[in-house]
Amino acid sequence: IVGEICGEIVAPNAEDVDHEGPTVANGRVTYASKTKENLDATTKAGLMGMTMPRKYGGLNFPAVPYMIAADMVSRADAGFENLWGLQDCVETIYEFADEDQKSRYIPRVCQGETMSMDLTEPDAGSDLQAVMLKATYNEKDGYWYLNGVKRFITNGDSDLHLVLARSEEGTRDGRGLSMFIYDKRNGGVTVRRIENKMGIKGSPTCELVFKNAKAELCGDRKLGLIKYVMALMNGARLGIAAQSVGISQAAYNEALAYAKERRQFGKAIIEFPAVAEILSLMKAKLDASRALLYETTRFVDIYKAFDDIAKERKLTPEERTEQKTFSKLADSFTPLSKGMSSEFANQNAYDCIQVHGGSGFMKDYTCERLYRDAR
Ligand SMILES: Cc1cc2nc3c(=O)[nH]c(=O)nc-3n(C[C@H](O)[C@H](O)[C@H](O)COP(=O)(O)OP(=O)(O)OC[C@H]3O[C@@H](n4cnc5c(N)ncnc54)[C@H](O)[C@@H]3O)c2cc1C
Structure with a gap:
């Protein structure tokens, strides 16, 4: 479903949204018209509050498939991922707010209200x-x-x-x-x-x-900064990592397609070793950043599963040790994932322009938007 919405709605809308942008009047923001279309489509498909428990109207997904979805949304339009991905903020309410606040606010996010x-x-x-x-x-x-x-x-x-x-x-x-x-x-x-x-x-x-x-x-x-913002920022960092992986993928796809199609000296430019090497390095950076993202998110899922179990019953000493181990792994790998993926996204967007030659500098091609979005 995510792939379908991204391929059929979000990606085709990306260029118009980039041109139109949001506006502000009388203290209120109006999204670009096609941003509204994107939000409607993702909300109708139940893709808001994806990681929230079913009792609040969420999909009860672990974070790994949510990050896979974020990667796809960003590949279609990194600017839209910035908006859609803010559903992460609901995790802070789920983890730290009281039961009354959770029951009042989480269902609203699952129904499509933004944060x-x-x-x-x-x-x-x-x-x-x-x-x-x-x-x-x-x-x-x-x-x-x-x-x-x-x-x-x-x-x-x-x-x-x-x-x-x-x-x-x-x-x-x-x-x-x-x-x-x-x-x-x-x-x-x-x-x-x-x-x-x-x-x-x-x-x-x-x-x-x-x-x-x-x-x-x-x-x-x-505890606003020392506890809650720290947790909130870790979620946001993973979101940026997923956004970066999506941009890297889009840049690789654009570069590969162009290199296969563009002919010089009687052959497709992908047949020149120098161009093929750019593409293979792009792919290596893409795969490395995606692997790091998914593995880091898996660490998050494991320790959060223990957090959830601990709400129902006391953890055994072995479970507590495991919870601590994965929480530490998540804390150290999260900034690593964000740092490396965002650098690779910038490098891949740059290389995408290089593969396009002079055309890459022109607004006619998607790669110039990817380059700006990656930054
Ligand atoms: C597109 C976009 C979206 C954003 N969205 C949000 C949002 O939703 N919510 C929100 O709250 N904020 C948001 N921000 C703000 C963002 O979090 C800040 O820009 C960021 O925290 C940096 O703060 P600053 O811009 O004031 O830079 P500064 O803190 O002034 O930093 C300037 C430079 O100094 C460096 N620097 C600062 N301190 C140190 C130090 N101790 N050691 C070494 N170097 C240092 C920085 O790395 C940077 O290179 C957004 C920013 C952008 C650009």
């Missing part, structure tokens, strides 16, 4: 400890209220936001930050602008203004 993770601010990029968006508790109604600015937020006009904010007055480091769930139905967040990016243009990257935005605490206070 965003609102971490970055103008003065807090790599250094998230510097986040200043303020969360104030109102004892009268038991809710938190958020005030401040976030920037570079992918899909910032989403239905459900995970927001990193400073809940502990007077603090300046990561220990004063908590994680919040903001529901767009409550209002209070507007999109001030969307960035004009070089690639993945279909996914809106937003600057957000929070004005007394009503929110709920997710998990415990003060």
Whole structure:
């Protein structure tokens, strides 16, 4: 089903989405028309909340087949993968929110509502400890209220936001930050602008203004950065790895097809050893990054399966040891997978242009979009 939707809808839409892009008016984002078509198709096919348990309306998939799907979506359109892949954020609700929040929010994501993770601010990029968006508790109604600015937020006009904010007055480091769930139905967040990016243009990257935005605490206070963002980022890193593998595959496919078709000196250019070598190196990088992605995701699946079992009963000492081992493996392989796959995607997109010769520099060919998207 994923292959069919990607091949018949998402891939043919990619060029139009790249040209049209999203727009912003009166504080709200409108997706490119064909982005809406992509979202409708994936939602109708039940491809939202894929890894969530059936009781919440998900497909109860392990992460490996979900990453295989993400790889395919990205091969069709890496910008759309950026949006569709934000369903990962629901994992944070599943792992750390209370039962009431899970039952209210997870089914909405499984039914197609979108998410965003609102971490970055103008003065807090790599250094998230510097986040200043303020969360104030109102004892009268038991809710938190958020005030401040976030920037570079992918899909910032989403239905459900995970927001990193400073809940502990007077603090300046990561220990004063908590994680919040903001529901767009409550209002209070507007999109001030969307960035004009070089690639993945279909996914809106937003600057957000929070004005007394009503929110709920997710998990415990003060663990926002040190625990929840760390978990959230690991999911996001695997998503970027899958996105990169998809771009590598698309670049390889384009280069291979062109090399078979283009003739010079009386033969197809693939018959020249120099061109064949470029292609075989592209394939090696593609296969290596995919193998690393799937193996890393398998580590994640194993330790998360133990996490789930531990919710029902006490783990045996052997099970606990295994859970720890795979959790450590996942933690060390995840950044490795993201780092290598994204470098290889850039190299493969570059080589794809090289195989196309002068044509690769022209907007007529897909490879220039892949090159921008890979970056
Ligand atoms: C397309 C796109 C989508 C994004 N989507 C989201 C999103 O959905 N949610 C969200 O919260 N954020 C998002 N971001 C923001 C992204 O997470 C930040 O851009 C990133 O964290 C880096 O922060 P910065 O841009 O402020 O760069 P800076 O932190 O200012 O870094 C500038 C340079 O300095 C280097 N640097 C910084 N600190 C160190 C250090 N200690 N040691 C060595 N080098 C260092 C960096 O590697 C970089 O090369 C998105 C960004 C982009 C481009």
